[in-house]
Every structure is written in structure tokens, then in C-alpha cells.
Amino acid sequence: MSDRKIGPSVIVAVVPDMDPLAVRLPVAAQLTGLDETQMRDLVASGEIEVFKVGRTELVYYPSLKSFIAKAISLMIRRPRNGDADGNVVWLTGHIPHGDQK
Known part of the structure; x- marks a missing residue:
């Protein structure tokens, strides 16, 4: 097992062939390249699942x-210059939940 530093004070233990079960919200933001406000918006909208252990919020x-994966799929399927109306496609709010397609 090796340790990898993400951000100024976050260390993630790397175990070969094993994903973590959960990560803290700031780490999830860093892993995706989003800021914490965007990540909290995704959580509030139900796009990303979180749970609490004590006061710690885990993604x-x-x-x-x-x-x-859904975001990448949508970006691959959309028309080259935007959505059907020619608008820029934003990931938040445009990803179907569950059975929706």
C-alpha cells in the first residue's frame, strides 16, 4: 500500500485494485476537479449520494x-456544438436519475 497526497493536507491510501467505499466531500471535489460549492450543489440535487458518520459527511x-460515467456518456452523445437547441450542455441537472434516459 502506498500513500498519495491530494491537495494541501489530504492523504489517500492507495490499495491496488480496490476503490474506497466513501471519501470526504472536499476529497470528492478534488478528485472530480469541481469546487466544494459545485459538489454540494450536486449533493443537494441528489446527483451524488452522501451519508453522515457523526458530523462527517462522506460521499x-x-x-x-x-x-x-454518466457525464462522460452525455458528452459523447451530444451534438458537437451543444444540445439539440445549440446550447452548451452543462453536466449538473442534465444527468438522468435511475431509470430515466
Whole structure:
């Protein structure tokens, strides 16, 4: 097992072939390249699942990976210059939940 530093004070233990079960919200933001406000907006909208242990808010890691996979899928399928109306496609709010497609 090796340690990898993310950000100024976050150390993530790296175990080969094993994803973490959950990460703190600031770490989830750093992993995705979003800021914490954007990550909290995704949590509030239900796009990303979180749970609390005491006062610590943890992001369910499979939910984070699923969000990114859906975002990539939408970006690949959209028309080159935007959505059907020619608008820029924003990831937040445009990812179907569950059965929706």
C-alpha cells in the first residue's frame, strides 16, 4: 500500500485494485476537479449520494464514479456544438436519475 497526497493536507491510501467505499466531500471535489460549492450543489440535487458518520459527511464513492460515467456518456452523445437547441450542455441537472434516459 502506498500513500498519495491530494491537495494541501489530504492523504489517500492507495490499495491496488480496490476503490474506497466513501471519501470526504472536499476529497470528492478534488478528485472530480469541481469546487466544494459545485459538489454540494450536486449533493443537494441528489446527483451524488452522501451519508453522515457523526458530523462527517462522506460521499459514497460508487455514486461519484457513476456520476462521472454518466457525464462522460452525455458528452459523447451530444451534438458537437451543444444540445439539440445549440446550447452548451452543462453536466449538473442534465444527468438522468435511475431509470430515466
